[in-house]
Amino acid sequence: MYCPPHFREDRMEVQHALIRAHPLGLIVTAGAEGLNADSLPFLIDPTASRRGTLIAHLARANDHWRALADAEECLIVFQGPHAYLSPSWYATKRVTGKVVPTWNYITVHAWGRPRVIDDVVWLRDQVVDLTEQNEASLSEPWRVEDAPETFVASQLRGIVGLEVVIDRIEGKWKMSQNRSEADRAGVVEGLRLGGGANIAVADCIASATPS
Numbered sequence: 001m002y003c004p005p006h007f008r009e010d011r012m013e014v015q016h017a018l019i020r021a022h023p024l025g026l027i028v029t030a031g032a033e034g035l036n037a038d039s040l041p042f043l044i045d046p047t048a049s050r051r052g053t054l055i056a057h058l059a060r061a062n063d064h065w066r067a068l069a070d071a072e073e074c075l076i077v078f079q080g081p082h083a084y085l086s087p088s089w090y091a092t093k094r095v096t097g098k099v100v101p102t103w104n105y106i107t108v109h110a111w112g113r114p115r116v117i118d119d120v121v122w123l124r125d126q127v128v129d130l131t132e133q134n135e136a137s138l139s140e141p142w143r144v145e146d147a148p149e150t151f152v153a154s155q156l157r158g159i160v161g162l163e164v165v166i167d168r169i170e171g172k173w174k175m176s177q178n179r180s181e182a183d184r185a186g187v188v189e190g191l192r193l194g195g196g197a198n199i200a201v202a203d204c205i206a207s208a209t210p211s
Contacts (some may be wrong), residue, residue, distance in 0.1 A: 001170050005024075006178050006211030009034050009171035014190075015108045016052055018080050018171065019044045022183045025054070025076040027162075029114070038064050040162070042076065043129055051166040054110060057126055057155045065160045068114040074164060080106030081200040089190035103202055104174050111168040117161035124152075128159055133145035175201075175208040184210065 009015065019025070019042065028037045040056040054076060060063055068074060082105035090099045117123070128144050135141035144152060176184050184205055191202035 001107075001171060003170065003172045004178075006072070007172050007174045009157060009173045012046075012051065015171040016044050016127055016160065018106060018108050019054075019078050020133075022078050022080050025056075025078045027056075027064075027068075027114075028077070028090075029064070029067050029071045029073075031071065033067075036067050036107070037065050041130060041134075043126070043133065044077075049165045051110075051169050053071050054112070054162075054164040054166065055126055055129075055163045057123060057130075060158050060160050064202070065116055065162070068162060069116040071114055073111055073167075074114045076110045076112075076164065078108040078110070079167065080108075081197065081204055082106065083191055083194075083198045085176070085187055085203040086190060089177070089183075089186040090182065091186050100177075103177060104205065106171075106173050106175070106204065108169065108171045109164045112164040113165045115163045115165075115196045119161065120153075120156050121141075123159060123161050127159075142188060158159070158202050173208060175205045177208050177211045179210075 023041045023043070024039055025042045026037055026039050028035065038058060040058055043055045044054045045055060082103060085102050085104055087093055087099040087101055093178075094097045124144070129140070131144055135143070176187055179187070188202045188206050191198040191205070
């Protein structure tokens with residue numbers, strides 16, 4: 001991943017936090033039939049290996065799991081907040097006019113060798129953990145135990161597990177760290193006026209350390 005020094009984020013706890021906050025990862029493999037990619041919700045276990053271990057499941061009907069079983073390496077991409085930046089928001093525009101549009105974003109790339117797991121006990125634990133993590137904020141969390149056991153068993157037969165011990169991980173926080181304080185302030189104001197998802201990007205820019 002192209003990443004100038006002022007956008008690099010090497011703190012593993014920050015990278016892992018991004019994965020927990022935005023767990024839908026794009027997993028990519030390259031095999032005999034070319035590139036293959038799927039979006040899967042992942043859990044991150046920071047203690048299972050030196051750089052953390054990613055855990056997921058996918059449909060048994062999805063042939064990608066067979067390619068994953070044979071793959072030496074896969075890439076998983078996690079995307080955080082992102083937004084378009086208008087040149088009109090920069091203070092520099094009013095001084096020199098030498099500004100262009102850009103896109104701010106946060107992303108984490110993780111590489112590792114995938115391991116496919118076909119074990120009903122492991123799968124049930126993974127589904128329970130994934131459910132509990134995503135239901136925790138709800139006033140009445142749904143539990144796997146709320147569904148009939150025979151139905152749960154049939155659903156588990158339709159999936160396979162996936163575990164990826166992270167061999168390499170990179171983070172990129174492109175949040176206007178290379179711009180002047182006045183330009184950054186203008187971008188934050190412009191994004192906040194836009195509202196919606198732009199607010200998260202504005203907050204990230206406001207808290208980022210300028211280069």
